[in-house]
Each structure stands twice: as structure tokens, then as C-alpha cells.
Amino acid sequence: MTIPLQRELEVALSAVKQASLICRSVQATISDDVLEKKDKSPVTIADYSSQAVICRALNAAFSEDPIIGEEDAGELIQAENRDFLEKIVTELLSAGISEASTEKACHWIDQGGAKEYSHRFWTLDPIDGTKGFLRKEQYAISLSLIVDGKIVVGVLGCPNLPFPTDESMKGTLYYAVAGQGAFAIPLDQEQPAIPIHVTKTSDYSQSRFCESVESGHSSHSHSKQTADKLGIQKEPRRLDSQAKYAVVAQGEADIYMRLPTRAGYREKIWDHAAGVLLVEEAGGKVTDIHGKPLEFNQGYELINNQGVIVTNGPLHPALIEILDELTINPE
Numbered sequence: 137m138t139i140p141l142q143r144e145l146e147v148a149l150s151a152v153k154q155a156s157l158i159c160r161s162v163q164a165t166i167s168d169d170v171l172e173k174k175d176k177s178p179v180t181i182a183d184y185s186s187q188a189v190i191c192r193a194l195n196a197a198f199s200e201d202p203i204i205g206e207e208d209a210g211e212l213i214q215a216e217n218r219d220f221l222e223k224i225v226t227e228l229l230s231a232g233i234s235e236a237s238t239e240k241a242c243h244w245i246d247q248g249g250a251k252e253y254s255h256r257f258w259t260l261d262p263i264d265g266t267k268g269f270l271r272k273e274q275y276a277i278s279l280s281l282i283v284d285g286k287i288v289v290g291v292l293g294c295p296n297l298p299f300p301t302d303e304s305m306k307g308t309l310y311y312a313v314a315g316q317g318a319f320a321i322p323l324d325q326e327q328p329a330i331p332i333h334v335t336k337t338s339d340y341s342q343s344r345f346c347e348s349v350e351s352g353h354s355s356h357s358h359s360k361q362t363a364d365k366l367g368i369q370k371e372p373r374r375l376d377s378q379a380k381y382a383v384v385a386q387g388e389a390d391i392y393m394r395l396p397t398r399a400g401y402r403e404k405i406w407d408h409a410a411g412v413l414l415v416e417e418a419g420g421k422v423t424d425i426h427g428k429p430l431e432f433n434q435g436y437e438l439i440n441n442q443g444v445i446v447t448n449g450p451l452h453p454a455l456i457e458i459l460d461e462l463t464i465n466p467e
């Protein structure tokens with residue numbers, strides 16, 4: 137019997153693994169190779185190289201599937217960014233993609249240019265937590281497949297997160313398929329996948345939450361107020377990227393709070409989709425700050441949702457109640 141979505145999972149795992157290894161090699165030598173995008177956020181040769189290899193692999197296997205990716209080649213084709221583009225090609229050649237050229241690199245990156253919702257599509261964040269990547273801390277490569285508005289495959293490459301059962305192995309590839317559980321495999325070694333699970337605690341005083349490093353991405357003052365009201369005593373763990381979802385999914389934290397900071401910001405689907413499926417398949421729960429399910433059928437943004445709350449399940453209801461009492465709605 138064939139397992140549903142097996143091929144999609146295999147292609148996604150192999151593409152995210154290849155991208156993770158490129159990102160790791162770029163991070164080891166990182167200098168000031170950063171472009172500033174129009175929204176002032178940073179993007180590195182690793183973000184672009186990662187998007188190129190993943191879109192290339194998806195397109196070869198599933199040529200009909202649209203990809204909603206974070207990056208595009210718009211800035212790269214500017215004459216002043218020629219050297220930057222050449223460095224991306226060098227990375228692709230080093231990764232064994234012998235047909236890489238400046239034209240092909242831009243073409244692959246722009247294959248991730250879909251914006252609209254469709255009944256089956258992939259969404260890709262080639263490096264989530266670019267600021268963490270630049271600080272040589274946590275970042276993730278995030279890829280998921282969405283069918284009829286439901287996340288059905290999620291793969292998260294976390295090159296700097298230790299393997300859950302062996303701290304000495306750095307780099308973990310996480311994956312989940314709807315209805316089939318959540319798993320971790322070491323990024324570098326051929327080893328069978330292990331299942332991962334959220335914690336079972338319902339005691340806030342024993343629980344730990346995690347949140348973004350940047351207070352511009354998630355309000356630290358509101359998470360502190362919320363934690364105080366719930367009687368959470370442990371210090372929060374702050375780390376970049378969807379690695380936060382992985383940390384909850386494998387039971388190292390019980391809660392991830394992402395509380396809105398400014399009016400009008402809408403979360404991007406590629407910043408959440410793979411992480412959401414990972415946590416849900418590990419037994420946890422994900423909603424927005426009002427307790428509403430995240431809607432992945434609205435295009436590239438979660439336009440009907442505000443913030444994101446991730447828990448092990450038992451800790452969810454009282455947390456949402458407290459958030460309803462706090463005036464954290466910036467709109």
C-alpha cells in the first residue's frame with residue numbers, strides 16, 4: 137500500500153536538507169553579504185540560494201504546483217547587485233548544481249513567486265529568522281504543502297538545533313504529515329526518524345514559554361504580563377525562527393507566544409505553516425490570540441488572524457482567556 141503524500145514528503149525532505157547544508161556552510165563564513173530589502177529586513181546569499189535549490193527541486197518533481205515563497209529575484213537583477221548574484225551561483229555550484237548560472241538562479245528563485253491562494257500549493261521560507269542566522273544563532277528552513285486550505289506536509293530544517301535525544305548532534309530535520317505524527321531526524325547522519333511529542337503539563341507554574349528574540353516581532357511586555365497572570369515562573373526562552381515550534385513540539389517548552397506589536401501587521405503563511413503542522417502532529421494546539429484557527433486559505437498572509445498562540449493543548453484555554461482580558465489588540 138502506498139502511504140499518502142510519501143513522494144511529496146521525500147522530495148521536501150531532500151530539498152530542505154540540501155538547503156540546510158548550504159545555509160550552514162554560508163553561516164560559517166558569513167561576512168557582510170546582506171542586502172536590505174524594501175521593507176528594511178535583511179536577506180543574505182543563503183536566503184536566495186536556499187529558495188533557488190528548493191524551488192528547483194519542487195519544480196522538477198511537481199511542475200504544476202505553485203510555490204508561495206518569501207523571496208524574489210527583483211533586487212538581484214539590478215546591475216549593482218551583480219557580485220551578490222555571482223556569489224549565489226557559486227554556492228549553487230558548490231552544492232553540486234552544475235547547471236547553475238545567474239539566469240537560472242533568478243529563474244529558480246522566481247518560481248517561488250506565487251501570491252494567490254490555490255487548492256494545492258507549497259509555501260517556503262528559505263531562511264526563517266534571518267536575524268538569528270546573522271547572529272549565528274537559531275534559524276530554520278521551512279517548507280510545507282497546503283491542500284484545500286489544510287497543511288498536509290511540513291518540513292523544518294533547523295541546522296543549529298541539537299537533536300532531541302542527543303545534544304551532541306547539532307542540526308535537526310523535523311517533519312510531519314497530516315494524520316501521521318511528527319518526527320525528527322539528525323541533519324547529518326543516516327539514522328531512523330524518532331517521533332516527537334509535546335508535554336502533558338496543565339500546571340502553569342511548572343511551564344516554560346518561548347518567544348521571539350526581537351521585541352519588534354512579538355510584544356515582550358504583553359507576554360510578561362500574560363505569564364505573570366498565569367503564574368508562569370520560569371524565564372522565557374527566546375530564540376529566532378520556527379525553531380520555537382520545534383522546541384514546543386519536542387517538549388522543551390510548553391508554550392510559544394507571538395503577540396502583535398503594531399497595527400496592520402499580518403503574519404506571513406511561510407513563517408508558520410510547517411511549524412503549525414509539526415506541533416499539531418506532536419499533540420499540541422495552535423490558534424491566534426483570540427483562539428481562532430489559523431486560516432491558510434487567504435493568500436500569503438493570515439489576514440483573518442492576529443498573532444499566534446502555540447501550546448501543548450492543556451495550557452491553551454486559560455491562556456486565551458487571559459489574552460482576551462488584556463488590551464493587546466493594537467488595531
Ligand SMILES: Nc1ncnc2c1ncn2[C@@H]1O[C@H](COP(=O)(O)OS(=O)(=O)O)[C@@H](OP(=O)(O)O)[C@H]1O
Nearest residue numbers: 263264265266267348349350352353375376377401
Ligand atoms: N512586525 C512583525 N511582527 C511579526 N513578525 C514579523 C514582523 N516583522 C517581520 N516579521 C517576521 O518575523 C520573522 C522572524 O520571526 P522570529 O520569531 O524568528 O523573530 S526573531 O528573529 O526571533 O525576533 C521574519 O521572518 P524572516 O524574514 O524569514 O526572518 C518576518 O517574516
Ligand SMILES: [Mg+2]
Nearest residue numbers: 177178206266
Ligand atoms: Mg525575511
Ligand SMILES: [Mg+2]
Nearest residue numbers: 261264265407
Ligand atoms: Mg520568516
Ligand SMILES: [Mg+2]
Nearest residue numbers: 206261263264
Ligand atoms: Mg525568511
